[in-house]
Amino acid sequence: MLAIHLGWTLMDAQIIQLVAQKLGISRAIAQTHDEHVEGFAERLFEATQYFMPPVVLNEAIGPSINDLTYSHASGQVLRAAVDMGQVVIVGRASQVVLASYRNVLHVRIVAPLKQRIVYVMQREGLDVKAAEARIKQKDHQRHQNIKEQFNKDNSDAHLYDIIINTGILDLPSAVELIFLAMVCKARKLSVPAEQLGPAFGLPRYPGRPGDLH
Known part of the structure; x- marks a missing residue:
């Protein structure tokens, strides 16, 4: 899509x-x-x-x-x-292989297991047990492949620019969010690395350090 x-x-x-x-x-x-x-x-x-x-x-x-x-x-x-x-x-494993590329947007799509089971049942014509087994097998394979090849955890949020939970959001909405994230990241391509991050350009916190949470 x-x-x-x-x-x-x-x-x-x-x-x-x-x-x-x-x-x-x-x-x-x-x-x-x-x-x-x-x-x-x-x-x-x-x-x-x-x-x-x-x-x-x-x-x-x-x-x-x-x-x-x-x-x-x-x-x-x-x-x-x-x-x-x-x-x-x-x-x-592109989230690891291409991690250093600033012109690449890394996206992770997640959903609750029950909804994933229903999706796989509809897509592949499987029963509940077979669909759940297939999902868990594929998840395990993905995790192991990245762990063995790169010593990384594919569920590490820092490997991605954006993580979208489709438990409520539908796929067209996910596409819109990804497109918006692409536009926002593209605007930062010419910004020096030292000027990136949530703290750059922000004024000093007005309260006491103890008020930070």
Whole structure:
């Protein structure tokens, strides 16, 4: 929804998989892509091939090595995508990989477990137990991947510019909030780093230090 609202390219798992396959570091079979996604992936491949030579994996190489190589390639592709601009990236540990990029807005979307279960039941045609199991499995995988690769906690609020709880807010409202946050952050791109933060430009607190909470 956000990508459509902005008219930007949606960079989800299929693009990462396609580029990784073309770089020779993943055995995953690329899914079917429409012309727009395929074209974007081709440009990403061209942008990465000069500074990241293909790595040919032997079938005997263990999964941990393959995961490490894939993670490295994903990071290179994410950074190339940011340099190209106008992309909406879903997951891929981008909140960690792109943490130093001031021209990237990091968003976390959360919702109560019960509502997530209902959503997954409707989306994937699962019963309650299967939907809950799938959610918990995916949450655990995301947490473990970021913990093992980057020693970070994906629930750390400081990894994000904005966290939106969709327990009450609907998705169109979330898109509006994200767009507003993008505009606000974009206005700060030319501001020196030492002038960023909640304290800059504020007058001294009028009360006593003991009154602060």
